[in-house]
Each structure stands twice: as C-alpha cells, then as structure tokens.
Amino acid sequence: MERKVRVRFAPSPTGALHIGGVRTALYNYLFARQHGGDMLLRIEDTDSTRFVPGAEQYITEALHWLGIEIDEGICVDAPDGKGEHGPYRQSERRGIYNQYVKYLLDNKRAYIAFDTPEELEKKRQEIPNFQYDASTRLQMVNSLTLSEEEVHQRLENGDQFVVRFLVEPNENVTVHDLIRGEVTINSSILDDKVLYKSADDLPTYHLANIVDDHLMEISHVIRGEEWLPSAPLHVLLYRAFGWEDTMPQFAHLPLLLKPDGNGKLSKRDGDRLGFPVFPLEFHNEKDGTISSGYRESGYYPEAVINFLALLGWHNTGDQEMYSMEELIQQFSLDRVSKSGAKFDYEKGKWFNHQYLLRRSDEELAEEFLATGNWKQATGAQSTLHYPQSTIAKIIGLVKERVNFVSELWEQVDFFFVAPKEFDEKSLKKRWKEDSHARLTEMLSLLEAQEDWSAEALDALILPWIEKNEYGLGNVMNAFRICLVGAARGPHIWSITDILGKEETLARVRYALSVLK
C-alpha cells in the first residue's frame, strides 16, 4: 500500500533559522508538493537551556516570506499549530513521551542511570575514548548495577536521573538512504544514548524525534547529513517500539560549507565575509546580537529560493532559472548531490540581478521609492519632483547595472540632486583645456534650441562638433560631467530628456561657473 507522503521540517528554536536549515525546509517542501503530500512544521524545543525567545516566530515568518507553505503544525496563520497530530511543540508533549519511555523501560530496552554529569566528565578524562555502552554500563551507577530497592530509594529521594537506550552490541544496522544508498554500521560504536532527562522532564532529540515522526505519520525524513551517523540508532529505536514496518524513509542532505577554507557554514562566516547567513534579520534577545538577513539586504525571496535550490540539487541540462513551480515539478531526491556545497555568495547576487531584471520599470520604481534612501540626499523631502512615470523611466535606464533595488539610488542620484561638486578622477581624465570654451559655445546653442527631444539635440550637436572638429568624446564627456558630476550614467540624451531644458542649462551654467 502506498503511504501518503508526509514530511516535516523540525527546527529547534535556538536562534535565527540558518540558511542551511532553510534549504532543508525547501527540499522537504518541494518533495511534499510534488507528491501531493503534507508539509509539517514541528518545533523541537526539548533543550530548555538553549531556548531563545522569538526564534519560533522568526522561523515561521522566514518560511512564509520565502513562500514555503506549511500544511500542518506551527505556522504564521496558526502559531499554536493546526492539524490532527498536535501539539506540535515538543515541550507540550511531555505526557506522550513519558508513556513511551515507560514502555521501553518495562520491556528492558532502556534503563535508568544516575551518573551525574560530573562523574561522566571524570570518566571521560580518566579513560580515553570512554563510551557509555555494553562494555562499560556495568561499571556505572544505573538500574542494571543497583538493586531494585536502591533504585526505588533513589527515585523516592528525587535523585536526578536519565533513561538510556540499551544498545545490543555487535549487530550490523543498515539504513536505506534515498540519496546515499545503503549505509551500514555496527551497533558497538553506538553508545547508550540518553533518551530522557528527569532534570526538565523532557526527552532528548532521539526519542522525541522517533515518537513524533511515528505518531505524526511521517513518510520521509529529509534532513541534514549531520544526522547520518545517528540514523542507525533511530532505526534501532523504531525496532524497539515495533514500528519498523512504518518507519519513514531517510534522505540525508549534503551540508552547506564555508565559501573559503573548510568546515560547515556558520553564523561567524557571514559576519567575517560580509553576507547574510539568515533569511531575515534577527535580534537575539538572549545575547543582544543582531544578525543580518537576506530580506533586509534587498534580496527577493524567489532569488533566494532559486539560489538555494541549486546548492545541492541540479537537474540534467543547463537550466539555471527556476520558479518555485518548476522546482516542484522537477525536483527529485536522487539528483541531490552527495557532497557538501561551498556557499557561493556571488552567485546569489547574480540570481537577484536576474529576478530584478524581470520586474517592470513601474514595479521597480515603487520598490525604489519604498526604500526611502533617496530621502537623506534630497533633504528628507516627502516627494520627488518627478511624476512616478518619469521615475519608472529613470529606473529603466539603469536597472541592468544593479543587483539590488537598494543600489539604484547611487545610479540615479544625479537625476534628483544637481551636482555641487565634481568627481576628481573624472575631471582629471575628461575635463580638458578647451572644455570650458566648448561648453560655453554649446550652451548658447542649447539655449536657442526649441525642440528638446533626443533626436533634435542629436541633430543639433553632432554636426556642430563634426564641423568644428572638436571631437565627440571630448565635448560629450565634459557635458556629462556638468550634468552628472562624474563620468558615469546612461546615454547623455536620456539624461537631458529627463532633466529637461531648464535644468540642463542650469547645470551647465553652474559647472562653468566653478570649473576652469
């Protein structure tokens, strides 16, 4: 019988959602949508000491911004979870886990251990490569070595304890991974993992994960490669519960690596190399840090999605641009790479550039206006002196030069603010001995000009330059400096067209008054 596809993204709320986590969520989402299945979001908050306020809301907002929709569990439109398998926050599922811990204990698949963290630490220092497993558990303080009375006594006293999984040694455990094929390890290398801690009456990841995935009827576990080594342990847990026949299929994704050097991508790399590692800006209330986000850096969500999708997955062929719809159609786990992908921030910018180019001039003009960064330079006036259609035209002139909307202002500033100072380098290279004389002559020609269209100006100025053999570049570059303040910007007649006769002439007059 074909099981309904149900996948989950299960982050722990310990801070902002890492970009690698975003990719994991994306792949889960693509897989779910492609198979007409469900995408769940579960919060794995079983470590009360690492909880960060606001992290959970951050996660749901980030996924929402990116267009990764949640069908069940915690999400923006249902902060406490929606669906039939709740609650979806593990801290709210204590009672459920306790039953299963008891089941394991009753069936001798787990045992109670009283060793304190200090005692364990001491052991690790005394014995190299100490591992709490079949070879050592009989020398430790637990329900296997203590008498029944003493265990009871300690529990009565309220001694802190943990429940450990009893791993049978020397058994080969095979995990069938959808990306990597069969992975086999020997159970002897596994330790007796802590499943439950009395200190906060909460299970650890391993137990909560298995119980929840089973209860929530998860069909496929798609997660990061860092979980591959513990996957056999998870298989053993499914067996211990007698759930092996409904065990989900596993797919372990390659990791996102640092752009330079080695190791996996971390928050530090973003700070160090100057790019965001998080989808949204995050203000960490716990440690007071602020982390930059893709959204605030001016990225379009579809660019982030496209970029991330291709970091670890690639279809046959040369297609680079993928919409979410295309990804849903074409994504497949067997085309996910096996090796880690170095994070190439430059390519991310290029993707944003591509999506920016797909926007209409009008849309871009609105986005440009919304950034408000023109305000500081124009003295915080509430409106610009151009109608919106002209602003769209201006944006259209320069959009192919930028990767982000936020970079637009530096390309168009001179349209809004007349240059008062002139770029040194441009002057040195383009303002010649005869520039003042040429521009003075040109000014009188322009003053007499009625028709201000690009064609008319072209027909007026070019023959004049040619007749006098002034040199096209010579005159035009000087003219450009008068209008722009530097040797940059779009075609000169597009500039005069936007500026209009009056402003153009005013700028030339001003330039002639300060430049020699």
Add this chain to the structure above:
RNA sequence: GGUGCUUUCGUCUAGUGGCCUAGGACAACGGCCUCUCACGCCGUAAACCCGGGUUCGACUCCCGGUAGCACUACCA
C-alpha cells in the same frame, strides 16, 4: 583516536563504459559596442585527487590510499 559519508574547472555543477577534443553557470581575464560607467555580445584561461585492477575501451565499474567533511553531549 574511532565510525561513517564524500571527492569533475577557484565555486555550483552536467556527465550512469565509446557521443568527452569533458558541457553550462558564477567569478576572473581579453575584445567588440561606445560620449562615460555599466549591460549585452564574442572570446580566453580553468577540472576528471592518486595508484592498482576489470574491459577492446574508463571521468564513468571494483579495490586500496590521500584529502575533505560529519558524528563521537543529560545539544539539536
């Protein structure tokens, strides 16, 4: 240290035994266009980790090694 995973241009990757003189994209470099700066177009440089095998033939399959990464917590 132990266990596991991985290994094609600087980076992301295509490639599933002959289509490979190894393709695309980002980045780099050069040229064209041109009144500037860009864009665009054209082009250049750039890779099969090493060693064995299997085969008529290996980037592709097998084995060994190197290297990288992950895990090895009362964190996930």
